[in-house]
Amino acid sequence: MNQLAVVLVFLPVIVSIVIYLSKWRHMNIVAIASQLALTIVAVVYFTHFYGDFESTHIVLGGWDSRIGISLANDELSMSFIFLSLFSWWMVLIYTFRFGHTEHSFLFFLIFLQGVFLGLLQSNDLFNVFVFLELATIIVTILIAYNKKGESFRSALYYLIVNVPAMLVFLTGIILVYFTFGSINIVALTEQFQDVDDTIILRFSYVLMMAGISVKAALFPVFTWLPKAHGVAQSAISALLSGLIVKAGVYLFFRMNFLYEGAGFAYSDFFFMVGVLTAISGVMFALSQKELKQILAFHTISQVGIIMMGVSSADSDMFYGGILHTFNHALFKSLLFLGAGVIIQVYRTKKVGEIRGVFKTMPVVSIFMIVGMLSITGAPFFNGFISKSIIKYGLAEQGWRYWALYVINIGTATSFIKMSQIFFGPKTLSYPLKNMAQNVAMMALAFGCVLLGNFYIPFSEGFFGIRVEEFDLTSFDVLLDYGITVAIGLVFYFTVIARDLKPVRMIRESRISFENANLVFLIYIVALTTYFVFLS
Amino acid sequence: MNPILTFLVVLIGFYGLSTSDNIIKSVFSVTIIESGVILLFLNLGNFQGGSIPILSEDLVSIVDPLPQALMITTIVIGSTVTALSLMLCIKIFHHYGSVKWKEVLARKDVKS
Amino acid sequence: MNNSIRFLRQFVLIALLGTIFVAFTMSMNELQTLYNDFGQQYFFEEGLSDTGSRNLVTAILLDYRLFDSLFEAGILLIAVSGVIWISKHDIEEKNARFMIDKYKTPDLFITFSRLVYPLMLTFGFYVIVNGHLSPGGGFQGGTIVATAILILYYIDPNKETNIGLIVTVEKIIYLLIIVVASISLVTRGTFFTNFFDPSHDADTMAIYLVILNVLIGFKVALGLWTIFTAFLKEGR
Numbered sequence: 001m002n003q004l005a006v007v008l009v010f011l012p013v014i015v016s017i018v019i020y021l022s023k024w025r026h027m028n029i030v031a032i033a034s035q036l037a038l039t040i041v042a043v044v045y046f047t048h049f050y051g052d053f054e055s056t057h058i059v060l061g062g063w064d065s066r067i068g069i070s071l072a073n074d075e076l077s078m079s080f081i082f083l084s085l086f087s088w089w090m091v092l093i094y095t096f097r098f099g100h101t102e103h104s105f106l107f108f109l110i111f112l113q114g115v116f117l118g119l120l121q122s123n124d125l126f127n128v129f130v131f132l133e134l135a136t137i138i139v140t141i142l143i144a145y146n147k148k149g150e151s152f153r154s155a156l157y158y159l160i161v162n163v164p165a166m167l168v169f170l171t172g173i174i175l176v177y178f179t180f181g182s183i184n185i186v187a188l189t190e191q192f193q194d195v196d197d198t199i200i201l202r203f204s205y206v207l208m209m210a211g212i213s214v215k216a217a218l219f220p221v222f223t224w225l226p227k228a229h230g231v232a233q234s235a236i237s238a239l240l241s242g243l244i245v246k247a248g249v250y251l252f253f254r255m256n257f258l259y260e261g262a263g264f265a266y267s268d269f270f271f272m273v274g275v276l277t278a279i280s281g282v283m284f285a286l287s288q289k290e291l292k293q294i295l296a297f298h299t300i301s302q303v304g305i306i307m308m309g310v311s312s313a314d315s316d317m318f319y320g321g322i323l324h325t326f327n328h329a330l331f332k333s334l335l336f337l338g339a340g341v342i343i344q345v346y347r348t349k350k351v352g353e354i355r356g357v358f359k360t361m362p363v364v365s366i367f368m369i370v371g372m373l374s375i376t377g378a379p380f381f382n383g384f385i386s387k388s389i390i391k392y393g394l395a396e397q398g399w400r401y402w403a404l405y406v407i408n409i410g411t412a413t414s415f416i417k418m419s420q421i422f423f424g425p426k427t428l429s430y431p432l433k434n435m436a437q438n439v440a441m442m443a444l445a446f447g448c449v450l451l452g453n454f455y456i457p458f459s460e461g462f463f464g465i466r467v468e469e470f471d472l473t474s475f476d477v478l479l480d481y482g483i484t485v486a487i488g489l490v491f492y493f494t495v496i497a498r499d500l501k502p503v504r505m506i507r508e509s510r511i512s513f514e515n516a517n518l519v520f521l522i523y524i525v526a527l528t529t530y531f532v533f534l535s
Numbered sequence: 536m537n538p539i540l541t542f543l544v545v546l547i548g549f550y551g552l553s554t555s556d557n558i559i560k561s562v563f564s565v566t567i568i569e570s571g572v573i574l575l576f577l578n579l580g581n582f583q584g585g586s587i588p589i590l591s592e593d594l595v596s597i598v599d600p601l602p603q604a605l606m607i608t609t610i611v612i613g614s615t616v617t618a619l620s621l622m623l624c625i626k627i628f629h630h631y632g633s634v635k636w637k638e639v640l641a642r643k644d645v646k647s
Numbered sequence: 648m649n650n651s652i653r654f655l656r657q658f659v660l661i662a663l664l665g666t667i668f669v670a671f672t673m674s675m676n677e678l679q680t681l682y683n684d685f686g687q688q689y690f691f692e693e694g695l696s697d698t699g700s701r702n703l704v705t706a707i708l709l710d711y712r713l714f715d716s717l718f719e720a721g722i723l724l725i726a727v728s729g730v731i732w733i734s735k736h737d738i739e740e741k742n743a744r745f746m747i748d749k750y751k752t753p754d755l756f757i758t759f760s761r762l763v764y765p766l767m768l769t770f771g772f773y774v775i776v777n778g779h780l781s782p783g784g785g786f787q788g789g790t791i792v793a794t795a796i797l798i799l800y801y802i803d804p805n806k807e808t809n810i811g812l813i814v815t816v817e818k819i820i821y822l823l824i825i826v827v828a829s830i831s832l833v834t835r836g837t838f839f840t841n842f843f844d845p846s847h848d849a850d851t852m853a854i855y856l857v858i859l860n861v862l863i864g865f866k867v868a869l870g871l872w873t874i875f876t877a878f879l880k881e882g883r
Binding site: 003006010013014017020021058060061062063064066067068069104107108111115118126127130131133134137138140141144145147152175177178179180181182198199200203204206518521522524525528529532533 | 656659660663664666667670671673674675677678681682683684685686687689690697710711712713714715718719721722724725726728729732733735815818819821822825831832835836837838839840
Binding site: 579612 | 657660664667668671672675678682684686687690691694695701702703704706707708712715716719722723725726729730733734780781782784786787867874877878881
C-alpha cells in the first residue's frame with residue numbers, strides 16, 4: 001500500500017510522455033483523466049494512512065534507510081499534495097482549450113506535477129536537490145514558452161539566478177554528508193537530536209538556507225520573481241505564484257524540522273527577513289502600473305507574511321503561516337487567472353488603460369473581487385483567517401504588530417488601485433464563451449469563501465490545531481478592516497493616484513544583474529555572520 | 536588537491552557572476568561554480584585516501600563511491616542547464632541584438 | 648567618482664567572498680575530527696553482495712539510488728524537449744543544414760575523424776556494457792557514443808537528421824527504463840532495484856545492470872545528439 005507514493009510521482013511522468021508522443025487531437029481529455037486517477041490514488045493513500053503517517057516511510061529498493069532513498073509523508077506533505085493536485089486541476093481546466101493543440105505544453109506541465117509531488121514526498125537531501133533542479137529547468141521552459149523576447153530574457157534570468165543558489169544548497173548537503181555519513185532526512189533527524197554544536201553544522205545550515213531563500217523569493221534575493229511571474233502565461237503565473245514559490249517555503253519547514261535538534265535560534269532572523277520581504281514587496285507593488293507586475297510583487301509580500309508566521313516558535317503563529325500558504329495559493333491563483341482573462345480581452349496590461357471591467361464582464365469581476373477581498377484580509381474570506389492568527393500571535397509584541405498592520409494597509413492600498421479597473425462605462429463586448437476558464441475561477445473563488453467561513457474543520461482535520469479560541473467574527477474585526485481600508489483609501493488618493501516622485505523613483509529603480517548576485521553574496525554573509533560568527 | 540582550494544573555484548565562479556555584465560560569461564560562471572562544487576565533493580570523498588571504488592580481491596580501502604555517483608547526476612544537470620541557457624542566449628541575441636544584461640533587461644519588449 | 652565606486656564595490660565583493668572562505672576553512676578544520684565514513688564502509692562491505700556490481704559507482708547509480716538516476720535521465724529528457732521547443736521555428740524543416748563549413752575544416756581532421764569514428768563508437772559501447780565491472784556505465788558511455796556520432800557531422804556536413812524520430816525513440820527508451828526499473832515490484836515487492844534478489848550470484852545479477860546500462864546509454868546518446876543538432880541548426 002505504501003508503494004502508492006511512487007505511483008503519485010510516476011503516473012504524471014508517464015502520462016506526460018505519452019501525451020508528448022501522441023498525435024491525437026484530444027489529448028487534453030487524457031490529461032484530465034490522468035489527473036482524476038491521480039486524485040483518486042492520493043485520496044485512497046490518504047484515507048488509508050490517516051492517523052498513522054509513521055508507516056508511510058518506505059525505502060526504495062528495501063535498503064538500510066541510511067543508504068537508500070526513502071519517501072515519507074506526514075500531515076504537512078499530504079496537505080501540500082492535495083493543494084498541488086487542486087492547483088493543477090485548476091490550471092488544466094483553465095487551459096483546456098489551449099491543450100488541444102499544445103502537446104508539449106501539457107507535457108511540461110504534467111511532468112512538473114510529478115516532479116513537484118516527488119519533491120514534497122522525498123526524504124533524501126540529494127533527491128530534493130535533483131527535484132528542485134528539475135523543477136527549475138521545467139519552469140524555465142514554461143516561462144519561455146511564449147517565445148517572445150521578454151519571456152526568453154526572464155527565463156534566462158530565472159535560470160541563472162536560481163542555479164547558483166541550488167549549488168550553494170548542494171554544498172550544504174555535501175558538508176552534512178561528510179559529517180554524518182548519510183543524507184536521509186529521517187536518519188539525520190535522529191542523529192541531530194544529540195548533536196554537538198559545531199561550526200560545520202551551522203555553516204551547512206547557512207548554505208542550505210541561502211539556497212532555499214532564493215527559491216522562496218525572500219528579501220533581498222527576490223529579483224527574479226517579478227520578471228518571471230509577470231511575463232509567463234497567466235495560467236503558468238498562477239501556478240508559479242500559487243505553488244512553486246511555496247516549494248521554497250516548504251523546504252524551509254523541512255530543513256528547520258531537521259535542524260530542530262541542533263536548537264538554532266533562527267526565529268528572530270527570519271522574522272526580520274519576513275518583515276523586510278513583505279514591506280519591500282508591498283512598496284514595489286504600490287509603484288507598479290502593470291496588472292501582472294502588481295500581482296507578482298504581492299506574491300513577494302505574501303511570502304513575507306508567511307515567513308513572519310512560520311519563523312515563529314509559537315505554534316499558533318506557525319500554523320497561521322502554514323494556513324496562509326494555502327490561502328495564498330487559492331486567492332493568488334484566482335487573481336492571476338482573472339487577470340489573464342482581462343488582459344486577453346483588453347489586450348493591454350496597463351492598469352491605467354483598463355476601465356469598465358465590471359460592466360463588460362460581470363462574472364469575472366465578481367471572482368476578481370472575491371480574490372481581492374481575500375488578499376486584503378476581509379472578514380469571511382480566507383486570507384482573513386490566517387492573517388488574523390498571525391496578528392493575534394503578534395498582538396503583545398510592539399513594533400512587530402505594527403509592521404504587520406502597515407503591510408496590511410499597503411496591500412489594501414495596492415488593491416484599491418487595482419480595483420479602479422472595474423469602474424467606468426462598458427467599452428468592449430465580451431461574450432461568455434470560454435466556459436472552462438470560468439469554471440476554474442469559480443472553483444477557486446468558491447474555495448476562498450468556503451475556507452473563509454468553515455476554517456475550523458479544515459485546520460483541525462489536517463493540522464490538529466484549534467482555532468475556535470480566536471474570536472474572528474466580532475464587530476471589532478470588521479471595524480479593524482474598515483479602518484485599514486479607510487487609511488488605504490486616503491493613502492491612495494493622496495500619494496499613489498497622483499504618482500508622486502518617490503513612487504516614480506521606486507518604479508524606475510532597477511538592480512543590475514551583477515548587483516543582484518552581489519546582494520546574494522551579502523545575504524549569505526549576513527546568514528554566516530548571524531549563525532556562525534555571532535554564536 | 537585540497538578541498539579548500541576547490542572551494543576557491545566556487546568563489547571564483549561567484550566573482551565572475553557578480554562582476555560580468557555579459558550573458559555568456561555569466562553562463563560560464565555558473566559552470567565554474569558547478570565544477571568547483573563537483574571537485575569539492577570528489578575531494579572530500581578522497582579525504583582518507585584509498586583506491587578507486589571497483590572491487591577486486593586485494594583491496595584494503597576505497598574512496599567513498601557515493602560522491603562519485605552523485606556527481607554524475609550533478610554533471611548531467613549541469614550540462615542540461617548549460618545547453619538550455621546557451622540556447623536562450625542565442626534567442627535573446629536574435630531578439631535584442633545584444634548579450635549584455637544591462638541592455639537586454641532595460642529594453643522594452645520588441646515585436647518578435 | 649565612478650572609478651572609486653567601482654573600486655569600493657570590488658573591495659566589498661572580495662571581502663564578502665573572503666568571509667565565506669573563512670567560514671568554510673573553519674568548518675574544514677573541524678572535519679578532520681568529525682569525518683564520518685559510514686557510507687564508505689557500508690558500500691565496501693555490502694556493495695558487491697547486494698547489487699552484483701564490482702563498480703560501486705554503478706551499484707549506487709543503478710541500485711541504491713536508482714530513483715535519482717531515473718530523474719537524472721528525466722532531466723535530459725526535459726532538456727531535449729525544451730531545447731527543441733525553444734529553437735523550434737528553425738527546426739520545422741526536417742532536414743537541417745549546418746554551420747560547419749566543409750572548406751574550413753582541415754582535411755587532416757576529416758581524415759582522422761574517419762579513422763577515429765569506429766574506434767570511438769566501439770569504446771563507447773564497451774564502456775556502456777562493462778559499466779558494472781570497470782569504470783563507466785550508461786551515462787558516461789552514452790556521452791562517448793554521442794561524441795562519436797557528432798564527429799559524423801565533420802565527416803559529412805550535409806548529413807541529414809530526422810530529429811522527430813530520434814526524440815520519439817528517446818522517449819520510448821525512457822519509458823522502457825522505468826518499466827525495467829519497476830519489475831522488481833513483482834519479484835521483490837519494492838520499486839527500483841535489481842529484479843534478482845541478492846541471493847543470486849553476481850553474474851546473474853549483472854544481467855539487470857547490463858540491460859539498464861544499455862538503455863540509459865542509448866537514451867543519453869540520443870538526447871545529447873538531439874541537443875547538439877538543435878544548436879547546429881540554430882547557428883546557421
